[in-house]
Amino acid sequence: MATLIDTVAWVRLEGGRILCARPRGKDAFYIPGGKREGAETDLQTLVREVAEELTVAIRPDTVSHVGTYQAEAHAQAPGTQVRMACYAADYTGTLTASSEIEEVAWFGYADRDRVPPVDQVLFDDLHRDGLLR
Numbered sequence: 123m124a125t126l127i128d129t130v131a132w133v134r135l136e137g138g139r140i141l142c143a144r145p146r147g148k149d150a151f152y153i154p155g156g157k158r159e160g161a162e163t164d165l166q167t168l169v170r171e172v173a174e175e176l177t178v179a180i181r182p183d184t185v186s187h188v189g190t191y192q193a194e195a196h197a198q199a200p201g202t203q204v205r206m207a208c209y210a211a212d213y214t215g216t217l218t219a220s221s222e223i224e225e226v227a228w229f230g231y232a233d234r235d236r237v238p239p240v241d242q243v244l245f246d247d248l249h250r251d252g253l254l255r
């Protein structure tokens with residue numbers, strides 16, 4: 123049976139670039155986020171993952187759905203799909219890589235080949251809409 127990984131992720135765009143992070147031990151950059159735990163809502167997952175990875179607090183009143191994407195998951199058994207519910211949101215605090223994150227970067231559309239397939243579909247949409255340059 124095909125496996126589906128259920129994730130929530132943060133789309134943070136500034137000046138036409140998107141915030142990406144490379145988790146410790148991984149060879150690709152992801153947009154910040156991760157797997158839902160138990161019965162968490164999308165908002166709860168988003169707030170928890172972003173705090174864990176980047177030590178900042180998502181402002182719940184600013185959260186808006188960008189899109190939900192599905193494709194082959196990165197670094198998983200063949201056939202494993204990831205679904206990523208993506209949200210834009212403002213935050214408070216100072217973006218800082220936590221111990222889970224090896225590198226933070228602001229990617230443009232030219233960096234598309236450095237992110238997993240599911241992120242590439244998101245990059246295409248954001249580029250088409252003039253949000254990612």
Ligand SMILES: Nc1nc2c([nH]c(=O)n2[C@H]2C[C@H](O)[C@@H](COP(=O)(O)OP(=O)(O)OP(=O)(O)O)O2)c(=O)[nH]1
Pocket residue numbers: 127129131151152153154155156157194195196197198204206238239240241
């Ligand atoms: N957060 C995030 N995960 C992504 C992206 N693209 C992508 O294929 N994934 C996959 C990789 C992982 O299998 C899963 C995210 O799980 P996670 O961040 O909670 O990681 P984890 O350490 O618990 O997972 P794992 O490596 O043990 O499988 O989604 C992305 O842009 N952001």
